[in-house]
């Protein structure tokens with residue numbers, strides 16, 4: 203299979219002990235950290251914002267922080283997220299009428315840029331922007347919480363993008379674990395988010411290596 207990176211989502215980790223959790227995941231083999239920001243508007247839940255990212259960055263110097271911005275008006279947070287140490291800023295296509303402007307502002311900071319789409323958003327809507335972004339995020343659950351079931355009917359979106367854009371980073375997020383990670387990578391995903399399947403496992407290191415091994419087989 204293709205080379206894929208594993209990015210644990212810390213959403214269901216012990217959020218009162220975030221420094222430990224992030225360091226533990228990196229020591230367990232995480233290639234990057236997927237950080238879920240929720241604003242109670244775009245999705246019903248709340249998580250954390252740039253002040254927490256800034257604190258994490260002060261302890262964790264060199265990890266890739268993949269910010270999944272499940273927020274309305276994402277442009278409001280571009281500067282703060284950059285200054286707090288975010289590496290990549292992924293906004294949802296559904297949240298802005300001016301994606302080009304968002305992309306430009308994100309790039310101006312030096313952050314990498316991703317655009318995410320919810321399950322009901324057709325993948326074709328990404329096409330006008332696809333050559334200007336680093337990553338497309340295909341949601342494989344309705345954004346909002348961890349622990350939901352994987353929607354296999356999102357895989358054709360991944361396949362379509364991979365067939366047409368060889369060098370694009372394609373991320374899947376939601377319900378991914380050892381049982382379906384190969385489906386994701388075989389269809390072309392090279393950035394794999396896994397939340398509860400890693401966080402709730404008995405041995406995170408083993409689960410992350412199992413995910414990597416399964417992708418490669």
Ligand code: DX5
Nearest residue numbers: 213345346348349377397398
């Ligand atoms: C869902 C979040 C995901 C979530 C994934 O809205 O974007 O990143 O934490 O968790 P699992 O892997 O448990 O679905």
Ligand code: ZN
Nearest residue numbers: 211238270375
């Ligand atoms: Zn996410």
